Amino acid sequence: MNTTSIAQRPQGSREWGIPLVYVTVTILVGVILPRLEHRFLPEFTSSMSTSAAMGVCSAVASGMIALTGIVFSLAFVMVQFSATAYSPRLVLWMARDPVLKHSLGVFTATFLYALVLLAWVDRGASGKVPLVSSMLVFVLILASMGMFISLIHRLGRLQVNQMLIFTGDHGRQAIAELYSTAAVAVAKKPERSAEDKPAQSLSHQGRPAAVQAIRVHSLVQLAAECGAFIEVTVAVGDIVIERTPMIRVYGAGQPLNPEALAGAVQTGDERTFEQDPKYALRMIVDIAIKALSPAINDPTTAVQALDQIEDLLLRLGTSNLDVGEYCDSNGVPRLSVPFPSWDDYLRLALDEIRFCGANSVQVMRRMNALLKNLSEILPAKRRAALQKWEHRLHDTVGRTFLDQEEKAEASVADRQGLGITEEQPAGS
Numbered sequence: 001m002n003t004t005s006i007a008q009r010p011q012g013s014r015e016w017g018i019p020l021v022y023v024t025v026t027i028l029v030g031v032i033l034p035r036l037e038h039r040f041l042p043e044f045t046s047s048m049s050t051s052a053a054m055g056v057c058s059a060v061a062s063g064m065i066a067l068t069g070i071v072f073s074l075a076f077v078m079v080q081f082s083a084t085a086y087s088p089r090l091v092l093w094m095a096r097d098p099v100l101k102h103s104l105g106v107f108t109a110t111f112l113y114a115l116v117l118l119a120w121v122d123r124g125a126s127g128k129v130p131l132v133s134s135m136l137v138f139v140l141i142l143a144s145m146g147m148f149i150s151l152i153h154r155l156g157r158l159q160v161n162q163m164l165i166f167t168g169d170h171g172r173q174a175i176a177e178l179y180s181t182a183a184v185a186v187a188k189k190p191e192r193s194a195e196d197k198p199a200q201s202l203s204h205q206g207r208p209a210a211v212q213a214i215r216v217h218s219l220v221q222l223a224a225e226c227g228a229f230i231e232v233t234v235a236v237g238d239i240v241i242e243r244t245p246m247i248r249v250y251g252a253g254q255p256l257n258p259e260a261l262a263g264a265v266q267t268g269d270e271r272t273f274e275q276d277p278k279y280a281l282r283m284i285v286d287i288a289i290k291a292l293s294p295a296i297n298d299p300t301t302a303v304q305a306l307d308q309i310e311d312l313l314l315r316l317g318t319s320n321l322d323v324g325e326y327c328d329s330n331g332v333p334r335l336s337v338p339f340p341s342w343d344d345y346l347r348l349a350l351d352e353i354r355f356c357g358a359n360s361v362q363v364m365r366r367m368n369a370l371l372k373n374l375s376e377i378l379p380a381k382r383r384a385a386l387q388k389w390e391h392r393l394h395d396t397v398g399r400t401f402l403d404q405e406e407k408a409e410a411s412v413a414d415r416q417g418l419g420i421t422e423e424q425p426a427g428s
Helices: 017-040 050-085 088-095 098-118 131-158 160-182 216-226 258-263 277-291 299-317 342-356 361-377 380-400 404-410
Strands: 002-007 200-205 209-214 229-232 245-250 265-268 325-327 333-336
Touching: 017 098, 017 131, 050 098, 050 131, 098 131, 131 160, 160 277, 160 299, 200 258, 216 229, 216 258, 216 325, 216 333, 258 265, 277 299, 277 342, 299 342, 299 361, 342 361, 342 380, 361 380, 361 404, 380 404
Parallel strands: 002 200, 229 333
Antiparallel strands: 200 245, 209 265, 229 245, 325 333
C-alpha cells in the first residue's frame, strides 16, 4: 500500500496585509505625485496660504494618529469583552472583519500622507501649495469619516441579537450551498469486505488542523481518471492530528497524484462556515449555554438563540441529508465523504441547551414550541427523531420541576418562552 502524508499548508497571516497595502501606496503617492505636479503642473497651485496649509496638514496628522489609537483601542476592547458574553470563536470572526482592516488602512494613509505633504508646502521657499496634492488630503479626510461610520456600524453587530443573526445567516448560506450541490450525482457506496486493502492512503502531517472543506468534484475527477474509488475518512469540521488517516484509494490502476489529493482537502487553523452548517449551530449553541450559565443567567438570550436554531433545523429537515456517496458522469461510484445525519444535527442543536436550561421555564417552553413546530412542518421521515427529543424534553421537565403546577407551566409550547401559550398540557 502506498502511504503518503499530507502536510498542512501554511496559510500565512493576512491580518496586516490590507493596512500594509494602504501604507505602501500612500508612501508611493506621497513621493511621486508632488514631483509630477511640480514638474508638469507648476501653474496649478492652491489659493491657500502656506502657513494655513501647514497648519491643516499638521492638524490632520496629529488628529488622525490620536483618533486611530482611541478608536481601535476601544474597538478591540469591545471585541474582547464580547468574547466573554458570546463565543470566543464567533468574536474572532468579527475581529477579522475586512472593515476593521480597511479602516485602519485609511486612517493610517491619511496620517502618513498629511506628513509627506508637509515637505512640499512652501518647497524651496516658493510660497506655493500644490493644488492636487493638497486636495487629496481632504479626500482622505472624507474617506476616513466614511470608514469611521462604517466601523461604528460593524461594531453594532456585537449586540447579541445581531450576532445571532450574523451566525444564522452564515449557517443558512452553508446549508443552501452544501445540500444544493451535494444532492447532485449521488450514488450508492460499493460494498467492501474487511480484506479489501486500500491501494493508496494519505494522512495528515503537522500540527493539529481543522478540515475546512472537501472539493468533491476534484476528487471524483481524480478517481474517474484512474478507475478508482476514493474514501474520505474525515468530515468537514474534524480536527486532524499527526498521522490521522484522511483519504483511502481503492482499485486504482496507478497511484493518484498525492499533491492533487492533498489539494482537494482544505485544512486550516480553525473551522469555517464553508460546507459546515454544524459550525453555525455550534456557535449559536455556545451563545445559548453561556447565557444560561449561573454567572450570566440570561434565558431570554437562549430563547433568541433557539429562534435561529429552529430556522436552521427547518432548512436542514427539508434538505436531502442522505448524501456523501458520489458517482462520475457514467454513474460509477467514485467517492465517499462522511456527512452529518439528521440525528447529529438535532443532538448538537438541542442537547446542551436542554441540559443547561433545564431549570428555566422559559427555555423549556420555547423548546417545546420548537419541537412542536418542526413536527408539524417537516416530512414524516424526520418525525421519529423529533418525537424522541420530545420525550427527552418531557423527561427533563419531569425530573427538574417537582411542583405539579410548575411542571405544567414548563410543559406547554410558547414561541416567546414566556409569552402566548400555544397549547395546554393534558389534564391542566
